[in-house]
Amino acid sequence: MSRRSDILDEMGLSPRWTLRGRLAQQQAKAPAEAAVPPVPPAPAVPAEPGATAIMQMDWATLAQTVSGCTACTLAATRKCTVFGVGDRKASWLFVGEGPGAEEDERGEPFVGQAGRLLDNMLAALQMRRGEDVYVANIVKCRPPGNRVPAAAEVAACEPYLHRQIQLLQPKVIVALGKTAAVTLLGKEQSIASMRGQVFRYRDTPLMVTYHPAYLLRTLPDKIKAWEDLCFIRERVAEWRAGATSDVQPPG
Ligand code: URA
Numbered sequence: 001m002s003r004r005s006d007i008l009d010e011m012g013l014s015p016r017w018t019l020r021g022r023l024a025q026q027q028a029k030a031p032a033e034a035a036v037p038p039v040p041p042a043p044a045v046p047a048e049p050g051a052t053a054i055m056q057m058d059w060a061t062l063a064q065t066v067s068g069c070t071a072c073t074l075a076a077t078r079k080c081t082v083f084g085v086g087d088r089k090a091s092w093l094f095v096g097e098g099p100g101a102e103e104d105e106r107g108e109p110f111v112g113q114a115g116r117l118l119d120n121m122l123a124a125l126q127m128r129r130g131e132d133v134y135v136a137n138i139v140k141c142r143p144p145g146n147r148v149p150a151a152a153e154v155a156a157c158e159p160y161l162h163r164q165i166q167l168l169q170p171k172v173i174v175a176l177g178k179t180a181a182v183t184l185l186g187k188e189q190s191i192a193s194m195r196g197q198v199f200r201y202r203d204t205p206l207m208v209t210y211h212p213a214y215l216l217r218t219l220p221d222k223i224k225a226w227e228d229l230c231f232i233r234e235r236v237a238e239w240r241a242g243a244t245s246d247v248q249p250p251g
């Protein structure tokens, strides 16, 4: 697929998206969910493994540890932990904020409406989750009502993502939206000001773009996200070819 109009179609810029209808449906569900009384926190359990232990874990141990994790208050309200999914040798790691309602039900990241847009964006790049792509979130459990995760929750969960990154050794991390970007870079900046630059998370190149849920609300910025992904793809191709321009901002 190469024609611009096809690409924009694939990304959902054409009118076949019925965003208002779907969003309205989702919002209509929210009060019912909110009415469910919160599950009380689990009684005291053995201490969670510390960051040092997590840094030694293999994939299986890490996934199992996350599935039973109660290191922050989100454990009390989640249905499923959402570890991450995809190719464990992927060059591309996409990092979102945290699971939403559908992800919490299914235990897989980005399977709701935002996830469908992410999949369409990947398809427009002739990529798919699971094929050289891994998808994860900053926090592995759903923040109630999809609120932004609190600093303590982000801090409690960070060692898991850090270990995933160590095990994956991706060529690039793509931070989707502000929570992922600010968390991974440790500084407060807007996505608009960070686009088109190559940062680093520890040793791994990191670039940012808009979160697909934001793009669903702000359709004109989809073209910017497309430009970002094309820019990132060019950098990955350069790094594959052994070029060393990874710390240069675009010209
Ligand atoms: N939004 C996110 O940030 N992550 C998901 O997995 C789903 C929606």
Ligand code: SF4
Binding pocket: 066, 069, 070, 071, 072, 073, 074, 075, 081, 139, 140, 141, 153, 156, 157
């Ligand atoms: Fe553990 Fe992360 Fe879930 Fe908190 S969000 S309970 S730290 S897995």
